[in-house]
Amino acid sequence: MIRNKKAAAKASVLATAAALLLSACGGAGVDADAAPAGDTACGSYVIAMHAWVGYTASAQVITEVAKANGCDISQVPLAEAGVTYDAMESGSVDLVVEDWGGGRWQEWADRGALVEVGDNGNIGLIGMYVPQWMADEYPDITDSANLNKYADLFVNDESKGKGAWYEGPPGYTTIGEKMVSANKLNFTVLPQGSEAALIDVFTKAAENKTAAIGYWWTPQNFLAKVPMARVNFPTNDWTDAGLASGLTDYPELPLIKLATPKALDANDPFTKIVKNFKWTNDDQNAVAADIESGTDPAVAAQKWIDANAETVAGWLK
Amino acid sequence: MSDTKETMFFIAKPKKIKRSWLIAILFAAWVVLARIFQGKATLVLAVPEDTSVTTWAGNVADSIRGNRSDGASFKYFFNPVREFINGFVTGIREIIAIPTGNSSIPMLGWLGVIAVIGFVVYAVSHLRMAITAVILVFTCGALGLWTDSMDTLAMTLAAVIMSLLIGIPVGIWAGLSDRALKAVTPILDLAQILPTLVYLAPLALFFLIGPASATIATMVYSIPIAVRLTAFGIREVSVSPVEAGTSMGTTKIQLLRKIQLPMASRTIILGINQTVMAALSFVVIAALIGAPGLGKPVIDALIIRDVGGGFVAGIAVVLIAIMLDRSTSAAISIDESFVPAPASARRRRKLGLVSAGVATIICIVLSRQFAWAAYFPEQVNISKPVANVTESSIAWITENFEFLTTGLAKVITVGILNPLEGVLSNSPWFLTVAMISLLSLILGGLRSAFITLTLLLAIVASGLWFDTMITFTQTIVATMLTMSIGVVVGVWIGRSNRAERALRPILDAGQTLPAFVYLIPMLGFFGPSRFTGIATGIVYSIPIVVKIVGQGIREVPTNMIEAAISTGSTKWQLITKVQLPAAKKSLLLATNQGLIFVLAVVVIGGLVGAGGLGYLVLVGGSKPELQGKGLIAGFSILLLGLMIDRIAQYTVARNSAPKH
Secondary structure: OHHHHHHHHHHHHHHHHHHHHHHHHOOOEEEOOOHHHHHHHHEEEEEEEEOOHHHHHHHOOOOOOHHHOOOOEEEEHHHOHHHHHHHHOOOOOEEEEEEEEOOOOOOHHHHOOEEEEEEEEEEEEEEEEHHHHHHHHOOHHEEEEHHHHHHHHOOOOOOOOOEEEOOOOOOOOOOHHHHHHOOOEEEEEEEEEOOOHHHHHHHHHHHHHHEEEEEEEEEHHHHHHHOOEEEEEEOOOOOHHOOOOOOOOOOOEEEEEOOOOOHHHHHOHHHHHHHHHOHHHHHHHHHHHHHHEEEEEEEHHHHHHHOOOOHHHHOOO | OOHHHHHHHHHHOOOHHHHHHHHHHHHHHHHHHHHHOOOOHHHHHHHOOOHHHHHHHHHHHHHHHOOOOOOOOHHHHHHHHHHHHHHHHHHHHHOOOOOOOOOOOOOOHHHHHHHHHHHHHHHHOHHHHHHHHHHHHHHHHHOOOOOHHHHHHHHHHHHHHHHHHHHHHHHHHHHHHHHHHHHHHHHHHHHHOOOHHHHHHHHHHOOOOOHHHHHHHHHHHHOOOHHHHHHHHHHHHOHHHHHHHHHOOOOHHHHHHHHHHHHHHHHHHHHHHHHHHHHHHHHHHHHOOOOOOOHHHHHHHOOOHHHHHHHHHHHHHHHHHHHHHHHHHHHHHHHOOOOOOOOHHHHHHHHHHHHHHHHHHHHHHHHOHHHHOOOOOOOOOHHHHHHHHHHHHHHHHHHHHHHHHHHHHHHHHHHHHHHHHHOOOOOOOOHHHHHHHHHHHHHHHHHHHHHHHHHHHHHHHOHHHHHHHHHHHHHHHHHHHHHHHHHHHHHHHHOOOHHHHHHHHHHHHHHHHHHHHHHHHHHHOOOOHHHHHHHHHHHHHHHHHHHHHHHHHHHOHHHHHHHHHHHHOOOHHHHHHHHHHHOHHHHHHHHHHHHHHHHOHHHHHHHHOHHHHHHHHHHHOOOOOHHHHHHHHHHHHHHHHHHHHHHHHHHHHHHHHOOO
């Protein structure tokens, strides 16, 4: 009996709570600020946000410029490649500002889900790097032909008696296994799942003066903080990583913008920005450096926009 | 055949010494053979290379993709489901997180939300808990993350409510019927072990990016936990009350309602708590497919390697976890007290409820009328100091304990990992297959050996044998370390309420602090290595082991303990001879869940240099040309988990069989 009463009391309390919630559904006291009245000539778009700071820099600059021209922009953090392309196909995302994939979107482009808009001005260059102190101490180490001579320096508990070769993150173009076998290098390829892991390797190698060889790339602001030297392999002779022999180096890769047909056909300011946006590695690094030192991405982007009004005006033509 | 029979004859004798000798001989032979044939027939497969199976999986994925827009399944199934879930989530978000209609705030401003949370918690439990809940939620706001926290709270509530609506009924069914349990177990294993990243992209393909996909991904992972613990709780109810009920002619429904459910309630609550924890551990993954909440600040911080900022967001997740966990537990413990409260206390409580209700209404109205009560005050912001303190203490630990952390990593890596890898992955595949099957035969018998052999051959056929063995090695080491730490701590908190109270926030943090938050510190401690992957697995899986073991120890009947004490048992004897054996089923469930939780973060291990299947899942997720390989890697993790779990189950079943 007592328990039943208690249950009833509890039910009534919950009902009160529900009533409280419902009573809250009445008229709203705090009204929305009126939407900024601007050019209504631009539509609403969604930009995919991938998880590296250079990408954030490019995407944020585009966002700010588009907003200033009356576009309604939202950003969605999103995993790279497949998930993003699918999202473009279903209409949930309109723009990828920096794709390193070298054509991995082809299947989606064939179905008309997305369009390759051309390069964004940034040139990606992947390579194998050693900490600067090694290049200073062993000047010939930057020639891949001499790597075996120093292989013993790189041995650790993970590397099974051979030199440890820290390979790039999963989403990136990586041909380390081919390079090691084609050049008969006495190294074990250790797959690193994240940029963070590589940064840890290089930071410690610089701080403790330990040996390390790993995958790195430009544009990336990290190189400005921890100096590293690129190990050069014979001049590149491939563009499709799948067909690379592994004997030669990574190629220079113009980074690509991808957009939905909807964004490209709208012919509004956003279309122009997407088509014309182009900047240099130095530009991206400058904005990325500000973001990394804790500046709000929107503020960092605006700072660059203010300083480069002419370039920005060019995108809107 | 005769050979097998002879072996069987040997084993069938319930002489433990014989079996351990057999195992010792097997291991010795294994090590010697592995040494002799080292590096031969290891089936290493370079990352960019496919096998016929992985190519096939990739083609299947492609064909689904190409055909998705047309078809009735979208019109009549996927789209309505998406709409429903999105509507449900949005409904909750509009109350606490996102602006509704033409207003710039949600239905409730921050003051209103806090008041409602306080009131509801007070109503279902007691004042102290209500104050705690209010402080916890307020702190989320003070961390500068009010809106993100509310989004996460809304998403979690939605996922948990739907998970429980499905999970508890299925759990009851599986608790009552052996056949139901047999039918659902493989599905639970599948859903819990298959890495989320494997089905995340397909989910987003069918349900689009956003809250719906994120909620479904969360539910896939959290429903099994609700089902398992509910079923376990009902099965644990001792036979005598059920028999007593049956003999008095109670109906099945009455039996369930009056005896089984009330007696299982503590375990079911543990299930609800764990469902909440599981849902919260998805915050970051949800953000990868565009869901709102605290995952975004975590990722933003990770992008610029802002360790402190990441922790601030991670702490907000943990605070929400603690708030939900404590409130549900407190609500139940109120229900459990059978002693009726005196009339004066009841009157006091009624008065308290009425005044709290009035205060709540006032707060709600205020939060809808005045900006100060609508928008969380920006002046109250402790995120900077919290970020600085965490960052400097992590830096301090990294600097001063490096010898310890790297030393520990080295001991485990050189002493255990490398030799074990030498035996499992760096020897011919047929040797490893044969030896694991023989071990399974000795431990669990013929059926166990048959299942083991089948699963191992399936892994070989997938083409990812080598990577699977790399992951297997790490899983063994991680699970062993988890169990040895987890059982000790579990016994401790099972015996001491104070220890339980002290450790619980840490356990909750281990389970819900997103791994992405401590990825960089972990790398700082141990460097990118297999050990770092193992450490991540341990952090994530210890809490559930400790909680289940602690619960098991608590549920050992008091009369058993009293009897033991009266016969003069020492504390040590009490633990090893009475409590642990009596909690054997809990230990088994803890091992099973510990293993599954370790496997659940294999993919996170791939992020920090552990290689193996986890890395391949990541590769498949981000390189469309290798998506098939990623899918098969996910299924290999599943096969591996099934194999270990089944060997363990058969071994236990055999050992607990009545002695001849």
